[in-house]
Amino acid sequence: MRVEIRDIRKYFGSVKANDGITLTLEEGHIYGVLGENGAGKSTLMKILSGYQPPDSGEILLNGQPHTFDSPLSALKNGVGMLYQDPHDIPPFSIVDNFLLGRDKRLRLNYRAAESELKELSSKYGFALDIQAHVDSLSLGERQQLELVRLLAGGAEVLILDEPTTGISAEQKDVLFNSMRKLAREEGKILLLVSHKLEEVQELCDHAFILRRGKYVGEMEIPCPNEKLVEMMFGQVPPRSERPTFELGDPMLELRDVNISTYRLSVKNLNLSVRAGEIFGLAGLEGSGQRLLIQACAGLVRPESGQIILDGQDITSWSYHKTRAVNVAYVAAGRLEEGLVASLSLTEHVVLAQRETDFFVDWAASGQDAQSRIEHYQIVGRPDSTAEELSGGNQQRLLFGLLWNKLKLILLEHPTRGLDVRSTNYIWNLLYQRRQDGTAIIFISPDLDEIIERSDRIAVFSGGVMSRIVDAKTTSVKEIGHMIGGQL
Numbered sequence: 001m002r003v004e005i006r007d008i009r010k011y012f013g014s015v016k017a018n019d020g021i022t023l024t025l026e027e028g029h030i031y032g033v034l035g036e037n038g039a040g041k042s043t044l045m046k047i048l049s050g051y052q053p054p055d056s057g058e059i060l061l062n063g064q065p066h067t068f069d070s071p072l073s074a075l076k077n078g079v080g081m082l083y084q085d086p087h088d089i090p091p092f093s094i095v096d097n098f099l100l101g102r103d104k105r106l107r108l109n110y111r112a113a114e115s116e117l118k119e120l121s122s123k124y125g126f127a128l129d130i131q132a133h134v135d136s137l138s139l140g141e142r143q144q145l146e147l148v149r150l151l152a153g154g155a156e157v158l159i160l161d162e163p164t165t166g167i168s169a170e171q172k173d174v175l176f177n178s179m180r181k182l183a184r185e186e187g188k189i190l191l192l193v194s195h196k197l198e199e200v201q202e203l204c205d206h207a208f209i210l211r212r213g214k215y216v217g218e219m220e221i222p223c224p225n226e227k228l229v230e231m232m233f234g235q236v237p238p239r240s241e242r243p244t245f246e247l248g249d250p251m252l253e254l255r256d257v258n259i260s261t262y263r264l265s266v267k268n269l270n271l272s273v274r275a276g277e278i279f280g281l282a283g284l285e286g287s288g289q290r291l292l293i294q295a296c297a298g299l300v301r302p303e304s305g306q307i308i309l310d311g312q313d314i315t316s317w318s319y320h321k322t323r324a325v326n327v328a329y330v331a332a333g334r335l336e337e338g339l340v341a342s343l344s345l346t347e348h349v350v351l352a353q354r355e356t357d358f359f360v361d362w363a364a365s366g367q368d369a370q371s372r373i374e375h376y377q378i379v380g381r382p383d384s385t386a387e388e389l390s391g392g393n394q395q396r397l398l399f400g401l402l403w404n405k406l407k408l409i410l411l412e413h414p415t416r417g418l419d420v421r422s423t424n425y426i427w428n429l430l431y432q433r434r435q436d437g438t439a440i441i442f443i444s445p446d447l448d449e450i451i452e453r454s455d456r457i458a459v460f461s462g463g464v465m466s467r468i469v470d471a472k473t474t475s476v477k478e479i480g481h482m483i484g485g486q487l
């Protein structure tokens with residue numbers, strides 16, 4: 001298989017998402033696709049996989065021009081894409097999902113499908129329980145299912161758009177091993193879109209760099225990170241230094257808090273976070289750290305214990321009430337929980353207003369949206385919808401909707417999907433917040449981020465919170481051991 005992407009253009013109004021991109025892909029290679037937020041990576045990958053048509057340009061497979069009018073027609077021609085948010089149907093069984101898009105006659109042959117699914121998943125080291133339903137799977141397992149579905153559907157070219165956000169370290173290793181196997185042993189072409197340069201260096205043998213919708217160059221991998229960063233941004237962005245800061249009085253206290261849900265319970269949470277402090281929470285997804293944050297935000301009720309904010313008991317308050325005393329919660333699921341996909345930026349500004357009149361002043365709200373766009377450097381317009389923004393710009397919008405005076409900010413994966421420059425930008429905003437005495441608690445799967453950005457850290461494992469460690473004196477290794485259960 002050989003893929004030629006020739007002079008692809010895709011404009012959205014005045015935005016040139018892809019502005020004449022030409023690339024050639026040869027079999028047996030793993031390619032990295034790099035570029036800052038909004039560079040046009042996802043747009044190009046969606047065109048290559050038949051999710052959306054280009055305005056102009058051609059895709060040639062083995063020298064033959066092809067037009068795909070749907071992801072299914074792309075897959076029939078050997079191109080499959082793993083989207084960042086799985087495109088499966090949760091209430092269906094695993095086998096039903098596996099058969100999605102397959103030939104109707106085959107669909108009836110459940111037995112054959114089951115054994116094909118088993119065979120493929122063991123071949124690539126996936127441990128899928130084929131009796132399960134998709135809604136009981138972790139994100140990493142849903143990805144594995146989607147991968148075997150694409151492979152069984154005949155994919156020779158596999159595109160993975162930021163596949164490692166939200167999966168565990170073990171699942172990442174399994175995924176990367178399967179990708180290596182697919183390229184080296186089966187001659188498939190793999191494309192990895194990622195902001196994590198370490199991952200690209202570890203896995204890929206070649207990388208393409210896009211900037212503002214244009215191809216800027218390509219590199220053999222491994223190569224120095226600085227070289228890649230320079231091509232992505234035009235220059236190496238300055239590192240954001242973490243300013244030292246005098247912490248204030250306790251802002252948030254948890255006293256013997258117990259929370260239990262049908263999945264997990266956490267017991268005896270005791271914690272005191274000071275004004276201006278940044279507190280990092282590490283742990284595998286589903287270990288209890290999210291429950292702590294949601295209890296503080298008024299989204300889950302503790303069974304017992306007390307949550308004290310700036311001297312006031314807010315235990316079991318509703319989300320609405322905690323908001324009113326200046327607690328903000330920024331959820332991990334940008335488009336599922338944080339934003340409304342089809343609403344414009346102006347509409348988001350209106351929704352985020354805390355005092356609402358009966359009438360909405362649209363003109364003023366539009367201006368408000370415009371000033372937030374400028375202040376938070378969002379690439380978009382007041383009438384752009386949230387889903388039209390690139391991943392990184394959606395994240396900026398979430399921060400742009402926070403109000404001015406805040407006592408506590410609760411964050412999940414604050415820099416998920418952000419490029420280096422946007423990551424620094426978001427942390428600089430948060431550092432500024434500390435000057436006003438805001439306490440910050442955040443969850444991140446990125447241990448380097450936890451150690452670099454926090455004052456103190458706690459680790460969750462199986463619903464148990466560890467002792468609290470000082471970020472200055474701990475290491476990735478120590479936190480890693482704690483995540484593994486050595487609390």
Ligand SMILES: Nc1ncnc2c1ncn2[C@@H]1O[C@H](COP(=O)(O)OP(=O)(O)OP(=O)(O)O)[C@@H](O)[C@H]1O
Pocket residue numbers: 012015016017035036037038039040041042043044379380387388389390391392393417
């Ligand atoms: N459906 C759409 N309607 C309008 N504009 C769009 C649409 N899809 C993408 N864009 C715009 O095209 C540009 C490129 O977006 P794209 O999603 O391809 O970027 P990206 O490189 O994947 O960025 P990120 O790293 O943030 O995911 C952005 O400015 C985005 O706002």
Ligand SMILES: [Mg+2]
Pocket residue numbers: 041042043390391
């Ligand atoms: Mg993208």
